[in-house]
Amino acid sequence: xxxxxxxxxPSPTGPIHLGGIRTALYNYLLAKKYNGKFILRIEDTDQNRxxxxxxxxxxxxxxxxxxEPNEGFxxxxxxxxxxxxxxxxxxxxxxxxxxxxxxxxxxxxxxNKDLEIKRNEYKKLGLNFSYDHRIRMSLNNSLTMTKENLIxxxxxxxxxxxRFKVIPGLVLKVNDMIRGDIKxxxxxxxxxxxxxxxxxxxxxxxxxxxxxxxxxxxxxxxxEWISSMFIHILIYKSFGWAPPNFAHLPLILxxxxxxxxxxxxxxxxxxxxxxxEWKEPxxxxxxxxxxxxGYFPDAFINMLAMLGWNPGNNREIFSLEELVNxxxxxxINKSGVFFDKKKAIWFNKQYIIKNKNKIFLFLAKELxxxxxLFDNNFLWKVIDLTIDRIxxxxxxxxxxxxxxxxxxxxxxSFISKIKDKNYVIKNINILLNKLNFNSFNELKCIFSxxxxxxxxxxxxxxxxxxxxxxxxxxxxxEMIGKKQSIKRIKKFIKKIESQVY
RNA sequence: GGCCCAUUCGUCUAUUGGUUAGGACGUCAGGUUUUCAUCCUGGAAAGAGGGGUUCGAUUCCCCUAUGGGCUACCA
Numbered sequence: 001x002x003x004x005x006x007x008x009x010p011s012p013t014g015p016i017h018l019g020g021i022r023t024a025l026y027n028y029l030l031a032k033k034y035n036g037k038f039i040l041r042i043e044d045t046d047q048n049r050x051x052x053x054x055x056x057x058x059x060x061x062x063x064x065x066x067x068e069p070n071e072g073f074x075x076x077x078x079x080x081x082x083x084x085x086x087x088x089x090x091x092x093x094x095x096x097x098x099x100x101x102x103x104x105x106x107x108x109x110x111x112n113k114d115l116e117i118k119r120n121e122y123k124k125l126g127l128n129f130s131y132d133h134r135i136r137m138s139l140n141n142s143l144t145m146t147k148e149n150l151i152x153x154x155x156x157x158x159x160x161x162x163r164f165k166v167i168p169g170l171v172l173k174v175n176d177m178i179r180g181d182i183k184x185x186x187x188x189x190x191x192x193x194x195x196x197x198x199x200x201x202x203x204x205x206x207x208x209x210x211x212x213x214x215x216x217x218x219x220x221x222x223x224e225w226i227s228s229m230f231i232h233i234l235i236y237k238s239f240g241w242a243p244p245n246f247a248h249l250p251l252i253l254x255x256x257x258x259x260x261x262x263x264x265x266x267x268x269x270x271x272x273x274x275x276x277e278w279k280e281p282x283x284x285x286x287x288x289x290x291x292x293x294g295y296f297p298d299a300f301i302n303m304l305a306m307l308g309w310n311p312g313n314n315r316e317i318f319s320l321e322e323l324v325n326x327x328x329x330x331x332i333n334k335s336g337v338f339f340d341k342k343k344a345i346w347f348n349k350q351y352i353i354k355n356k357n358k359i360f361l362f363l364a365k366e367l368x369x370x371x372x373l374f375d376n377n378f379l380w381k382v383i384d385l386t387i388d389r390i391x392x393x394x395x396x397x398x399x400x401x402x403x404x405x406x407x408x409x410x411x412x413s414f415i416s417k418i419k420d421k422n423y424v425i426k427n428i429n430i431l432l433n434k435l436n437f438n439s440f441n442e443l444k445c446i447f448s449x450x451x452x453x454x455x456x457x458x459x460x461x462x463x464x465x466x467x468x469x470x471x472x473x474x475x476x477x478e479m480i481g482k483k484q485s486i487k488r489i490k491k492f493i494k495k496i497e498s499q500v501y
Numbered sequence: 502g503g504c505c506c507a508u509u510c511g512u513c514u515a516u517u518g519g520u521u522a523g524g525a526c527g528u529c530a531g532g533u534u535u536u537c538a539u540c541c542u543g544g545a546a547a548g549a550g551g552g553g554u555u556c557g558a559u560u561c562c563c564c565u566a567u568g569g570g571c572u573a574c575c576a
Contacts, residue, residue: 190572
């Protein structure tokens with residue numbers, strides 16, 4: 001079998017999102033599994049929507065996700081350079097001449113305005129205008145004019161596009177590795193523009209030529225491309241080329257609205273779309289990505305992989321390496337999927353325990369930033385005691401601060417519940433004298449025979465933590481020790497004493 | 502409107518002619534945690550509808566419905 005070559009071919013018209021990353025991921029997995037090549041090709045044939053920072057964003061995103069290509073744009077040269085379509089015009093020109101010469105394509109001089117008028121006319125009649133075999137002979141193109149007239153027009157630099165001449169009436173069958181055979185009738189195809197009036201190729205031309213010349217064996221892309229696969233097949237046919245294998249991935253859909261996720265209607269979505277932070281060039285507004293929201297890249301990738309693919313059993317947690325191992329196109333699902341934010345959070349939680357070191361480093365940094373001295377062993381103990389309470393790394397401080405610092409403010413709702421402060425002050429002092437703060441078991445023992453113990457435990461928790469949260473109280477007391485415990489309790493008592501009811 | 506793709510618990514999915522239709526997230530209830538979260542146990546929850554084919558259909562075929570995609574000199 002020849003070497004597998006797959007490509008990820010984003011267009012730099014905006015930030016790459018969830019769906020794009022998943023497409024890249026599946027391509028990556030297939031390439032890695034069979035020791036093939038994963039190629040990055042930039043499809044920048046749309047000059048109007050081109051965004052200058054989109055390319056670097058794509059590169060940075062793939063890097064953060066850990067699914068970097070091993071050939072293509074930004075990854076060194078390769079045998080099929082250049083890997084950016086705006087630099088490949090000369091190649092497209094060569095092939096378009098072949099198409100023209102062999103009557104697979106033709107010049108069309110209809111202006112946008114002409115077509116606009118046509119479209120409106122059709123619309124009024126309740127019809128849909130389509131530049132196709134039925135009407136091409138009534139439009140302003142090289143099929144309907146004399147050779148002399150055509151040459152004259154070309155000499156005068158009248159703007160034109162080159163359109164593909166669809167052969168009608170063919171029923172073709174094309175295999176999709178995920179969906180099986182798909183039949184289509186070329187009658188429904190329109191004569192797609194292959195070369196724009198500005199001399200740039202359109203997606204359809206550039207994509208087919210690039211996939212062929214770059215020896216792409218498998219095309220894994222979103223389901224939205226199924227329709228244009230038909231025209232691509234026809235283009236391959238006219239060149240006499242064998243098309244690559246196709247696999248059209250199910251779309252990730254927007255649950256709270258309608259339609260597929262898209263970079264064109266950002267505000268529409270109730271879940272994060274981007275892998276890393278994106279800065280809107282027009283407004284300079286920053287939009288957080290999964291990275292900034294605290295997701296681990298491996299958790300993010302794991303979650304994405306399971307959105308449309310599964311290994312055929314109940315297992316859900318996979319490292320990237322394991323995904324490579326188990327990946328199979330055959331197990332990719334057909335139907336569109338809705339993103340579930342809660343499940344995404346759950347995925348991240350599964351990676352918290354695997355990333356204990358990172359949590360240690362993060363917490364150590366938090367402490368250093370606050371100029372708090374700490375002991376490494378103590379810190380590890382704290383993390384072990386609290387790690388199962390967090391979903392994201394940044395949450396750790398909120399669950400551990402009380403091991404290091406006194407609470408500086410207290411939740412008012414508890415204090416206001418204390419009706420008889422004299423009773424409290426009297427009893428807490430008796431209690432403090434009895435307690436051995438260095439022994440978890442003794443603490444437990446003394447409290448178990450205490451009258452009104454629930455209240456006093458809450459009170460002590462409150463003075464230590466500042467609110468009614470945190471790990472087992474006796475464990476906290478044991479960890480922070482007698483001196484610190486008593487200090488915090490006394491401070492809180494003072495607060496109660498000064499309180500006017 | 503036309504063409505194409507899809508359809509199993511709320512969500513992601515397993516089961517590719519014979520299962521009490523399984524798991525995960527979420528949800529609900531109970532337990533542990535003398536707080537909160539975690540954790541544990543249990544519950545509710547599904548093969549869109551209608552026709553076929555078959556001894557037997559979630560599984561194969563057709564129709565309808567629903568969702569989605571495309572229908573640009575956008576990708």
